[in-house]
Amino acid sequence: MGENNTYKPVISKSAYIHPSAVIIGNVEIGANVFVGPNAVIRSDEADHNNHVAPMIIEDDVNIQDNVVIHALAGSTLKIGKGSSVSHSAIVHGPCEIGKECFIGFGSVVFKASVGDGTVVMHKALVENAVIPEKRSVPSGTIIKNDEDALMLEPVTEDLSAFAGRVRQNNLNLLNSSIYKKTNYKMNRAPKIAVVMGSKSDMDAMKECINVLDDFGIPHEVRIISAHRTPERAHAFAREATDRGLQIVIAAAGKSAHLAGVMASMTTIPVIGVPMQTSDLGGLDSLFSVVQMPGGVPVATTAIGRAGAKNAALLAISILSLNDNSLNERLKEYRRAMQHAVEMMDDEVCVAIPC
Ligand code: RP5
Numbered sequence: 579m580g581e582n583n584t585y586k587p588v589i590s591k592s593a594y595i596h597p598s599a600v601i602i603g604n605v606e607i608g609a610n611v612f613v614g615p616n617a618v619i620r621s622d623e624a625d626h627n628n629h630v631a632p633m634i635i636e637d638d639v640n641i642q643d644n645v646v647i648h649a650l651a652g653s654t655l656k657i658g659k660g661s662s663v664s665h666s667a668i669v670h671g672p673c674e675i676g677k678e679c680f681i682g683f684g685s686v687v688f689k690a691s692v693g694d695g696t697v698v699m700h701k702a703l704v705e706n707a708v709i710p711e712k713r714s715v716p717s718g719t720i721i722k723n724d725e726d727a728l729m730l731e732p733v734t735e736d737l738s739a740f741a742g743r744v745r746q747n748n749l750n751l752l753n754s755s756i757y758k759k760t761n762y763k764m765n766r767a768p769k770i771a772v773v774m775g776s777k778s779d780m781d782a783m784k785e786c787i788n789v790l791d792d793f794g795i796p797h798e799v800r801i802i803s804a805h806r807t808p809e810r811a812h813a814f815a816r817e818a819t820d821r822g823l824q825i826v827i828a829a830a831g832k833s834a835h836l837a838g839v840m841a842s843m844t845t846i847p848v849i850g851v852p853m854q855t856s857d858l859g860g861l862d863s864l865f866s867v868v869q870m871p872g873g874v875p876v877a878t879t880a881i882g883r884a885g886a887k888n889a890a891l892l893a894i895s896i897l898s899l900n901d902n903s904l905n906e907r908l909k910e911y912r913r914a915m916q917h918a919v920e921m922m923d924d925e926v927c928v929a930i931p932c
Contacts (some may be wrong), residue, residue, distance in 0.1 A: 585622070585630045590637075594752050597794060598903045599641075602910065604630040608637035608659070612748050616903060617645045621671075622914070625652035628921070633671065639663070640748035649673070658694065662744045676711060680741035690721075697737045712738075767822045768798040770893050773814070773840065775803045775830035779853050783829050785883045786851070789890035793907060795897065804830065804839040811836065815843035825893045828876075829886065831855045833866045837876045847877065847896060849889045854882040 585604040593611040595601060601613070603622035613619065619641065621633035631652055636659040641647065645663050649655040649671025658677035663669055668686045676694035681687060683700040690704045693711030698704060700717040707721045713730040714737055721727050770790060774783050783799075790797045804811045818826060818840075826844065828837035829851035837850025852863035860881035868878040877892065879885035891908075898905040926932075 587619075592752075600903065600907055600910070603633075605633045605635070607635045608639065610637055610749060610752055611635055611639045611641070612751055613641045614643040614645070616643055617641045617647075619645075619647045620910075621649055621655070623649065623651035624921075631655075631671075636661075636677070638745070638749060640745070640751075642667075645669070660745050662741065662748060664700075664744075678741065678745065680737075680744060682717065695733060695738065695741075697733050697741050768796045769822070769824045769897060770795055770797040770827060770890075771814075771818065771823050771825075772797055772799045772827045773802050773829070773836065774799075775801070775806075775834045775836050775853075777801055779829050779831065782853060782883045782886045783851070785886040786827060786829075786890040789887055789894070793890075793894055793904070793911075795890075795894060802836070804834055804836040808839075811839050812843055815840040818844045818846055825849065825896055827851065827889045827893060829853055829889075830867070831860070831863045832857075833862055835866050837867050837878075838870055838874065841870070841874050841876045847893075848875075849892055850876040850878045851885045851889045852878065852881045 587601045587605040587607065589595065589607040590609040592609045593607045595613045596615045598615045599613045599617040602620045605619050605621050621630055624630050631649065631654045633649055633655045635657050638660045639657050640662040642663060642665045644666040646668045647655065653672035655671030655673050657663065657675045658679065660677055661675050661679040663681045664683045666684045667681045669675060669681065670688040672689055673687055674691045675681065676692055676696065678695050679692050680697045682698055682702065685698050685700060685702040687704045689706050691708045692698065693709055693713065695712040696709050698715040702715050702717060702719045704715065704721045706723055707727040708724050709727045709730065712733045714733040715721065715730060772783060772786055774780065787799060802811045802814055824846055826840050826846060826848045828840045828848060830836035831853030832855055837848055841848040850867035852860055852867045854860040855862055864881055867876055870876050879888045894904060894908055898908050
């Protein structure tokens with residue numbers, strides 16, 4: 579991960595990213611870009627200066643299903659305006675794909691530069707080569723150096739027209755009713771409810787909400803008190819299943835019993851987060867959440883911010899049982915943590931030789 583782990587994707591509001599796609603790190607995605615199901619776009623490897631090089635996906639680019647775009651530490655990657663990367667292709671940096679290019683099904687482009695308007699058909703390999711502009715790489719071709727690349731025929735009018743049609747079809751997808759953002763949002767009914775007893779709990783619970791946001795999990799946030807708004811608490815828990823909620827995260831402080839009340843009225847998993855308190859430091863909250871009598875379980879996290887963060891991760895872990903892509907992202911999250919600790923160890927070993 580980068581310096582202070584601050585590398586986050588910057589995605590144009592007009593881009594469409596399928597919910598199962600994974601976008602991590604120093605990635606910039608331009609206007610009208612379409613990213614299809616299960617695509618993975620990662621710029622996450624830090625160089626020796628702890629810097630993660632930018633990965634730039636320019637406007638109008640189409641990244642189809644199962645495409646993998648990644649780059650070696652310290653190397654840049656760019657995909658030029660209007661290019662299409664088709665199903666299951668791999669584009670690995672260092673790499674530059676020019677404007678209005680086409681990369682076909684299952685092709686691999688690595689340590690290479692592809693000139694504007696070039697069409698790489700299916701299952702081709704382009705490695706360690708600079709392909710000039712407007713060339714044609716037939717299906718199955720292996721290009722392993724610049725000499726191979728210079729032998730390539732110019733792209734035909736037919737192939738250019740084909741790439742143009744793919745480009746236009748992709749732009750049309752952005753406006754189709756299937757992918758229109760409004761529909762997509764309507765389909766994104768919350769899976770997780772984050773409920774807290776008071777607005778004063780929000781500071782700690784931001785840790786939970788931020789993790790859900792980072793993983794792109796649709797969620798809702800409510801302030802409901804088990805004791806001050808008991809009817810609302812009961813109704814909320816009773817209706818949770820019918821509303822499609824899959825997990826309730828309930829945070830409360832002192833002897834407020836929000837998580838237990840929720841758990842008594844629903845059979846979906848309830849995760850309780852004990853809030854820190856000024857009087858007893860949160861031990862009061864912990865006991866009121868953790869000591870549920872047998873029969874009505876509440877999974878209880880640590881007190882305060884760490885518990886809030888872990889509540890989100892536990893909820894994601896439960897959802898990932900039925901979602902491979904989410905499971906992969908969870909594994910990636912763990913790897914990033916591991917890497918961050920290893921970097922700390924490296925720094926300490928430099929300061930105080932091991
Ligand atoms: C609990 O009482 C809330 O969850 C909060 O942690 C605590 C204090 O609530 P406020 O007095 O700040 O509303 O019900």
